[in-house]
Amino acid sequence: EIVLTQSPGTLSLSPGDRATLSCRASQSVSSSYLAWYQQKFGQAPRLLIYGASSRATGIPDRFSGSGSGTDFTLTISRLEPEDFAVYYCQHYGSLLYTFGPGTKVEIK
């Protein structure tokens, strides 16, 4: 089973800052099966990125994904107030979906 690790656990930034979130897989995975979600408090997760780098419908272009193999990155180029939330990476493989523990992006 693939284990996803996310870092940092918490990222304290100000609006307008650039956010770089990391997701590391315990073994090499296909980038086709790596997704990112945003979850605000009390809400369901929202799909941001699929296939490691493709933005989901309606997602602003300040969100971008990259990476391959075991290391993937979600970048928010310029934080807006509504971007402060928890972000999860997710992998699909061997008929199993796994999520990382999440990175909380909080206001500094």
Add this chain to the structure above:
Amino acid sequence: QVQLQESGPGLVKPSQTLSLTCTVSGGSISSGSYYWSWIRQPAGKGLEWIGRIYTTGSTNYNPSLKSRVTVSVDTSKNQFSLKLSSVTAADTAVYYCARGNWAIDGFDIWGQGTMVTVSS
């Protein structure tokens, strides 16, 4: 647009069976390249995928829960359901239903979630 809504008891006694239903509105559960999943989240914790079903009835489950989980679909009602047997306090969580999309291998539509507490 397609929307999902979970329903079911908010309180389940230990050792009993948790039963939830997800109603799909705004589109047919049978159309498109989709599958239908259940995902849960204990308070303050991360997300755990429980299982999925295709409208053919084919299912896949998380091995950690497989012995206790059944996911079923009723296309005539545009619904799919979750049953989790022999529940304990560890099964207390917000339960989400979600649409999986083959084209992107991600969950592109989620229900709002429903809190289920296991307690006597």
